[in-house]
Amino acid sequence: xxxxxxxxAVHPGITLATCRPGRRATKxxxxxxxxxxxxxxxxxxxxxxxxxxxxxxxxxLHDVLRWLAGQPTRFVxxxxxxxxxxxVWTYRRSQPRPDEPASLLDLxxxxxxxxxxxxxxxxxxxxxxxxEALRDRLGWGQAGFIWRASASAGIKPGVRLHLWAIANRPxxxxxxxxxxxxxxxxxxxxxxxxxxxxxxxxxxxxxxxxDPIRHxxxxxxxxxxxxxxxxxxxxxxxxxxxxxxxxxQRQQEQARQQRAQAPESSRVRGWLEDRADELAQVGRGARHxxxxxxxxxxxxxxxxxxxxxxxxxxxxxxxxxxxxxxxxHKRTIRDCFRAVGV
Numbered sequence: 519x520x521x522x523x524x525x526x527a528v529h530p531g532i533t534l535a536t537c538r539p540g541r542r543a544t545k546x547x548x549x550x551x552x553x554x555x556x557x558x559x560x561x562x563x564x565x566x567x568x569x570x571x572x573x574x575x576x577x578x579l580h581d582v583l584r585w586l587a588g589q590p591t592r593f594v595x596x597x598x599x600x601x602x603x604x605x606v607w608t609y610r611r612s613q614p615r616p617d618e619p620a621s622l623l624d625l626x627x628x629x630x631x632x633x634x635x636x637x638x639x640x641x642x643x644x645x646x647x648x649x650e651a652l653r654d655r656l657g658w659g660q661a662g663f664i665w666r667a668s669a670s671a672g673i674k675p676g677v678r679l680h681l682w683a684i685a686n687r688p689x690x691x692x693x694x695x696x697x698x699x700x701x702x703x704x705x706x707x708x709x710x711x712x713x714x715x716x717x718x719x720x721x722x723x724x725x726x727x728x729d730p731i732r733h734x735x736x737x738x739x740x741x742x743x744x745x746x747x748x749x750x751x752x753x754x755x756x757x758x759x760x761x762x763x764x765x766x767q768r769q770q771e772q773a774r775q776q777r778a779q780a781p782e783s784s785r786v787r788g789w790l791e792d793r794a795d796e797l798a799q800v801g802r803g804a805r806h807x808x809x810x811x812x813x814x815x816x817x818x819x820x821x822x823x824x825x826x827x828x829x830x831x832x833x834x835x836x837x838x839x840x841x842x843x844x845x846x847h848k849r850t851i852r853d854c855f856r857a858v859g860v
Contacts, residue, residue, distance in 0.1 A: 523601060525598065529626065529627035531541055532570075533597060534586070535595050535610065536568075536591060537566060541563040541591060542590050542591065543593040544560065544669055545558065547727055554727060558717075562716065567606070571849045575684060583666065585682070587734065592719070597712065601758065602619070612713035626715045627691075630745070638652075638676060640672075645665065646665065650738075656681070661683055661722075662737070664735065666682070667734040668718070670722075689748060695712075697748040697751070698711065728825055809851060817857070
């Protein structure tokens with residue numbers, strides 16, 4: 519066998535994910551006599567074949583998406599296949615594990631995608647009007663773009679669209695996500711700005727119904743999307759984060775020096791403060807294990823009498839407050855305390 523292809527510095531376009539035979543990456547809408555009854559959800563499975571496809575311009579991206587519309591066993595992910603993950607069936611993962619490397623790599627790309635499901639006027643006979651209104655809300659100006667009606671569009675109420683564009687320069691998924699967050703626009707799915715998250719592209723299947731939307735995909739030509747302001751904002755954010763990290767390190771070092779002269783209970787609380795601060799910085803994919811590890815450590819200190827239970831819970835709750843679903847993480851913390859018997 520030959521050597522696997524090298525990993526490029528920039529993603530050349532998009533990555534196609536192919537399901538195993540018998541699996542399906544689209545929805546089925548059921549009904550009778552033109553009356554909708556229910557839908558069968560996606561059934562894509564757990565392992566896939568990955569292939570990177572170059573989309574250097576909007577026309578090429580449109581041609582690939584138009585082909586994918588008729589491919590119910592395929593979808594798109596943002597990540598680039600790792601060298602070892604090309605030409606094999608494997609899992610969809612961007613975070614490595616001790617015994618399992620990442621199959622998808624987070625590379626800068628010029629392909630920008632928005633997944634929107636929210637309130638608004640949507641006419642199945644004229645999806646383009648809703649797409650144009652969404653482009654204006656996104657602040658894309660006159661940039662060329664491709665709109666696609668999602669699998670639920672025309673079945674569920676509201677605006678359900680995907681917008682695709684080619685940027686004027688490659689940008690990271692974190693930069694795209696930071697831009698999307700800055701819009702504060704209800705209905706934007708931020709999960710698509712992770713390397714392994716599916717971006718479904720196939721038209722839905724209709725069983726006993728006609729598709730209420732005649733055209734589900736269309737390209738509106740125009741210039742490349744100017745993302746320079748996004749990059750500048752991301753650079754400013756990263757600089758602020760580095761300065762904040764330096765400040766925290768200084769404060770932690772001062773606190774460690776003070777604890778060296780403090781009673782045992784103060785030192786333990788100081789260590790917990792450091793752990794809570796570290797926990798608050800943990801990225802997605804590793805949070806659950808880190809929460810359990812820190813909570814179990816704190817629970818044992820409570821059991822030893824070195825910490826009060828209420829102050830330990832207060833610090834740990836603060837650490838997970840900025841995560842998604844903080845209440846679920848707080849329940850995990852308390853489960854760890856109960857497991858230790860405190």
